[in-house]
Structure formats: structure tokens, C-alpha cells
Amino acid sequence: MATSLTKRTSSTEHRDPHSAPRSRGLYISPATVKLNHIYEQNRQRQQKKDGVKAPEPTATPLAKGKPRLLLMGQRRSGKSSISSVVFHKLPPNETLYLESTARIQKDSLNSFMDFQVWDFPGQIDIFDNPNFTFDMDAIFGEVGALIWVIDAQDDYLEAVSKLNATILHLQRSYPHILIEVFIHKVDGLSDDYKLDIQRDVTIRIQDELSDQGVENASISFYLTSIYNHSIFEAFSKVIQKLIPRLGQLEALLTSLCRTCRFDKAYLFDVNTKIYIATDSSPEDVASYEICSDYVDVIIDFTEVYGSWQRSPGWRAKLEQPPWPKRLEDQIGCDLAESGMILSDAQRPIILREVDRFLALVAIMHEGSYDKMPLINMNVDEVVKGLTEFFEITKPKETRVAGKDSIQGQMEQLALGS
Amino acid sequence: MENYLSQQRAHVFSNVGVLIYVFDIESRDVDRDLFTYSNIVSALFQFSRDAKIFVLIHKMDLIQPQQREAMFDARVNIIRRKTFEAFALIRKQNRELGGQDTSGVSEADVEPQAFATSIWDQSLYKAWASIIHDLVPNLSVIETQLAALGAAIEAEEILLFERTSFLVVSKWTSETAARENPFGDRFERLSNVLKAWKHTCSKYTGTPRNSEQFTDFEYKAGANFSVFVTKFTTNTYIQVVLPPGEARFNAAKLNVAIARSWFKFLDGPSAPVATGSAVTGSSGDYAA
Numbered sequence: 001m002a003t004s005l006t007k008r009t010s011s012t013e014h015r016d017p018h019s020a021p022r023s024r025g026l027y028i029s030p031a032t033v034k035l036n037h038i039y040e041q042n043r044q045r046q047q048k049k050d051g052v053k054a055p056e057p058t059a060t061p062l063a064k065g066k067p068r069l070l071l072m073g074q075r076r077s078g079k080s081s082i083s084s085v086v087f088h089k090l091p092p093n094e095t096l097y098l099e100s101t102a103r104i105q106k107d108s109l110n111s112f113m114d115f116q117v118w119d120f121p122g123q124i125d126i127f128d129n130p131n132f133t134f135d136m137d138a139i140f141g142e143v144g145a146l147i148w149v150i151d152a153q154d155d156y157l158e159a160v161s162k163l164n165a166t167i168l169h170l171q172r173s174y175p176h177i178l179i180e181v182f183i184h185k186v187d188g189l190s191d192d193y194k195l196d197i198q199r200d201v202t203i204r205i206q207d208e209l210s211d212q213g214v215e216n217a218s219i220s221f222y223l224t225s226i227y228n229h230s231i232f233e234a235f236s237k238v239i240q241k242l243i244p245r246l247g248q249l250e251a252l253l254t255s256l257c258r259t260c261r262f263d264k265a266y267l268f269d270v271n272t273k274i275y276i277a278t279d280s281s282p283e284d285v286a287s288y289e290i291c292s293d294y295v296d297v298i299i300d301f302t303e304v305y306g307s308w309q310r311s312p313g314w315r316a317k318l319e320q321p322p323w324p325k326r327l328e329d330q331i332g333c334d335l336a337e338s339g340m341i342l343s344d345a346q347r348p349i350i351l352r353e354v355d356r357f358l359a360l361v362a363i364m365h366e367g368s369y370d371k372m373p374l375i376n377m378n379v380d381e382v383v384k385g386l387t388e389f390f391e392i393t394k395p396k397e398t399r400v401a402g403k404d405s406i407q408g409q410m411e412q413l414a415l416g417s
Numbered sequence: 418m419e420n421y422l423s424q425q426r427a428h429v430f431s432n433v434g435v436l437i438y439v440f441d442i443e444s445r446d447v448d449r450d451l452f453t454y455s456n457i458v459s460a461l462f463q464f465s466r467d468a469k470i471f472v473l474i475h476k477m478d479l480i481q482p483q484q485r486e487a488m489f490d491a492r493v494n495i496i497r498r499k500t501f502e503a504f505a506l507i508r509k510q511n512r513e514l515g516g517q518d519t520s521g522v523s524e525a526d527v528e529p530q531a532f533a534t535s536i537w538d539q540s541l542y543k544a545w546a547s548i549i550h551d552l553v554p555n556l557s558v559i560e561t562q563l564a565a566l567g568a569a570i571e572a573e574e575i576l577l578f579e580r581t582s583f584l585v586v587s588k589w590t591s592e593t594a595a596r597e598n599p600f601g602d603r604f605e606r607l608s609n610v611l612k613a614w615k616h617t618c619s620k621y622t623g624t625p626r627n628s629e630q631f632t633d634f635e636y637k638a639g640a641n642f643s644v645f646v647t648k649f650t651t652n653t654y655i656q657v658v659l660p661p662g663e664a665r666f667n668a669a670k671l672n673v674a675i676a677r678s679w680f681k682f683l684d685g686p687s688a689p690v691a692t693g694s695a696v697t698g699s700s701g702d703y704a705a
Contacts (some may be wrong), residue, residue, distance in 0.1 A: 286620070286621050287621075289617065289620065289621065290617055290618065290620075290621040293613070293614060293617040294614075294617075296610075296613075296614075297610055297611075297614050298636060300606065300607070300610045301607075301610075301636055301638075301644060302638055302641075303600075304598075304600050304603045304606060304607065305573075305574075305598070305638075305641075305642045305644060305658055306638045306641040306642050308597065308598065308599050308600075309597075310593075310597065311593060311597060314593070314660070318660050318661075318662065323662060323664055323665065327640050327661060327662070328640055330661065330662035330663060330664065330665070331637065331639060331640055331661050331662060331663055332637070332663040333637065333639065334639045334640060335639055336636070336637065336638045336639055337636075337637050338634070338635060338636035338637070339633075339634070339635055339636075340631055340633065340634040340635075341631060341632050341633040341634075342618055342621075342622060342630065342631050342632075343622075343624075343628075343629045343630055343631055343632050344618075344621075344622035344624060344630075346632075353639075
């Protein structure tokens, strides 16, 4: 029954610009063409640049593959707590027992993009240290973003002046570094007070910088706490800035939302629950929370029922009549897919695995559960598009291998037309 | 408390189904705790001799992990001894005074069931689930029917959750899955997960925590397994874990929807008489 439904609906499904009928192998969707186009442009531009001058190590930090996130700030401002909660899933109330960090703590984060997170001890001043000079290039050479953590429940004047000094240092040699200020530990503060602090910190930093003649530093401010989702949201936004071609991802999700009438769609990194892209509709903390918790539910179910090996006879038994087909042919989709209907106005939430690291989570429009087959098909196409996107935007070394296949596709396209 | 044992004694302790007694493992005055406990169980034996006793040894998180088991065992042994002493005393009194006849109740019937609990992990779910489990009337009927359903739809596991607490009321696991699944604590864990999810939903929708939050959940994990959780009867949710396969999944969903009428008696008022009649009624429907 399911197949007939999908067939019936496939004619209406063309409304989605990113979908392609599966039956024709040679057809390449407009999205693919556009991505290929961008890739080609990018490559040519890169080649031109390389031809003119020798590649500068600091000029294009993202091209080198592993963006680095630096966590800095005063001692006891909560840097290690942040990295343990976000990257090591430590329950927030256990961060009380963390020892203070004595040396630079390096964490590697393997996900859709490989990140390095460096946690700096707060008591060391790396710019002005009498005992030891730090190799600035080794630290800041590949940095994507510097996260400065300020304890909002403490006197933050010193932290602000330290931050200013750091920005001034960095502006000279590494102007591309993004400065992200986390005004941390804001749980328990009233909303008005939080905003007051944010305003105060912002003004102090900007005044100081413009006094020094630095106008165009890119600085963003976030109010964060490890006891709620705000720290994940802040990290999401920081990481989104480091993703090449984020606009394309967002356009893909926006068009999915429009076509399927989704209220909100997120592309999650499953391990950290950071979202790396969302559609263009307004930000909404509540939607992020429920989607992120949904990912948790799925992870738990997967662990309990899917993380162990079934006995050898299991598969043979399932491939017997009444369904005498290979198990792979019995299932509709070889990646995880899930849906949940909330009682409140029958609003469904869906989740679809994209690859090992990513999952697409969306909140659907009220009462749209009946159109599930159609939606599944559109989601399928978007997932395909996303997979291609990550294939194309992969770091250079691996990209060379992928080049041939893309050129092959382009030829196929030419043949097809 | 004193009042319960003196003036309101008969009022408080008659018609008791279950006594749940919570001990603080870190209590400073253990003897006093035990004395109160003895008094309470004596009153219980006096007025409701069929009551079951559950003992929660609470705040276990405060004890170092390697000492937990030993301390728990020691405490439970004392409590058990106190229970039996109180029971023997009441029996003797009854015989002398010619009160309630306690001859039909043996020591094994009054033995308290003890759990080590803490609010910081899922141990409370385990304790409460087994308390609830003992309270459900017609348990054997439910279990047989669940087993029949499970075999019919070739499920790996079926869990029946209570609607508000998401405690596992009853469960059935296929033989192979029971042998192979390494997660012995999965029932408590899933209760915990679904309950947490319910709270997230209530935050999102702005409805009260205890109202119904979701009606349907399905998850197909490729060629690994499929699972769905759905509203079953008015007071329960059912979770069905299946081997992969689209056809198997859809067939199971339909079959579970059909099976709903078999389980209607779950919603009946908890008085055993009423449920008894409901069972015959629903099986009549089924035959028709």
C-alpha cells in the first residue's frame, strides 16, 4: 500500500526544486548542478589565487580542513565545564567537581567537519608571560574562532579588559579570527539583569576598541549557561560561522520547509546536539529544545535495541515467507527515520538520519501527518542533496578523489541534455 | 505520626493494599527508625493482613558505590527480622485475644520487598514499576494476552506503560530477544527516557505535565530494528519492538490497533469485580 501511495503522489512532488524522480538515473537535479557550479567556480578561483601568490597559511584558515576553536577567559569562568558538557556529555551538575585546568587541553571532535577544541588555562597570560613565549602561529595560525568566556556572576571588569587586550593583539596579526564572547553562568539571573550585563559588556568592549582605532573586528555576544540549552545554541551559532557555504545549506532547508509546510527544520550533529544549519524562519528556543531532546530519545532507543548483535539465525528467519525477500529489500530506508505526533494539535516531529554524524529534525505543521509518504519522499531528496553537499565541500585532500566523479556527472548531464 | 498509631489507628491501617516504607540510609538514629517501622507494621498486620510491604532504602547516592551493596544487605536483614518479630507478636496476640484470624498468612507472605533507591538515577523507576506491577489486578490475564499478541505479530518485545508515570505495568519479551539483549535495565531506562520526553513536550506545548503529550511515536532504524509507541487504552501506552521490515511494521501497527479491544478491561475501575466482568465482556466481543 505504501508504494502505491508514493507512486500516486510522485507527480505532485515536482514542486520541490531539489527533488528528482528516482526512476531516471541520468537526471541531475537543479541543486546538484548548482552545487557543481559553485564548486567549479571555487576551484578556479582557488587556482587563480594559487597561481598569483604563494598560499598564505593564515589567509584561508578553512581551506586547511581542521578549524580550531579556542576557549579562553579568566580562571574559574567555566571554560572546562563548557567543553565537558558540550563535547563529553558530562551532566551539568557534575561539573562542580572538575579540577582547574593546568595546561592547554586539546580535544578533537570528529564529525561532519573535524574540529579541534583547545581549552586554555585561565591563569596563564599567553601574550605577556615572563617564563615562556608561546608560539603564536602554532596557536592562532589555524584558528577559526576564539571563544572568550566571561563569568556573569562575578566582577567581570578584569575579564573585559583582558579580552580587549587579546583582541588588540590578535587584530594585528590574525584579523580573520572570529571573536565570540560567551557571557556565562546566566542561569538564575533575571532576564532584565542578563540584558543589562550584555549591554554593559558590549559597550565596554566596543568603546575600548574604537578608542584604539579598531573598528571592524567581528565580535558576537551570547548569554549562556550549561544548565539549559543556551550553551548548545551559542556553540551552534559559532560553528555555523565556520561552515563553508552555510547559505546553501540554509536554502536547502528553507525550501524543504516551504514545500512540506514544516514549521522549523534543523540539521543536527548527533553527538554534540549542536545544530549546524536551520531554515530561515525566526529563531525559536523552544523548537530547538524539543528537537534536541528528540535526538536524545532516538539515541536512547538505538542504544537499547540497536547496539547489540543479533544471533546468526535471526536474519535467515526474517527472510522466510511471508516476506521472502532480502532484509535490505524489506525496509523502506536504510537510514534511521522516525516520527512522533504530539497530542497538542496533532503536530508531528520527524527525524531522519543523514549520515553517521548528522540528522535532520523538523517540526511539521499541525495535522499534516496524513501527507507523510509525500513528505518522506521530499525529505529523502533533501537528504540526498545534503549528502552531496558534504561530499563536495569536503576538505581539499579528499576532494581530489571526488573531482573525477563530479566531472563524470557533468559529462552525463551534457549527454542527457 | 503518633496520632496515626493511636487514635486513627483503625482508620489509617484498615483496607491497606500496599505499604511503602521509606528508610533514609544515612539516618542518624537507625534504632528509632526501626522502632517506628515495627510499630507501623504491627498496626498493618492487625488491620489489613493481606497488605504487601515494600521498603525503599533511599538516598543511596550518598553512599560510596563499593559499599552500597553491603550496607543495603545489612539494613534489609535487620528490617526483615523486625518485620517477622512484629508479625509473630501480632499473631500471638490474636490467638490469645481471639481477634482476626492470621493462620492463613505465613511469614513468606509478609516478607517485605526491598529496593535501593535514589532520585538521581533510574532506581526509583525500577522500584515503583514492581510496586505497580503487584497492584494490577488480572495481571496473569494481561500477560497471557500480551504474549499472544507478541507471538502473533512476531515482535521482539512488548512493553505496557502506565499513561502518566510511564512505569512498565507489564512486559513480554520473545525468547531470543530476552536471551540476547544485554540491557537488563532497559525497562527503567525507557521509562526514564519517555518521562523526560513528556516533560520536554509539556514545556513546548505549554500544557500541564500530567496531561497526555504524544499519541504516536515510530522509529525505524534501517535494517536493525523498528519500534513504535502508541496510545493503547485510556490509561496505557504500548511499546512494540519489531525486527526490521516495512510490511511487518505496518501489519503490526494494524494488529495492535485491533488488539486494543482485548485490553479494554485495563481501563475499568480498579475494583476486581468490575474488571472481572469486563474481561468476559471483551472476550465475548472478540468471539463475535
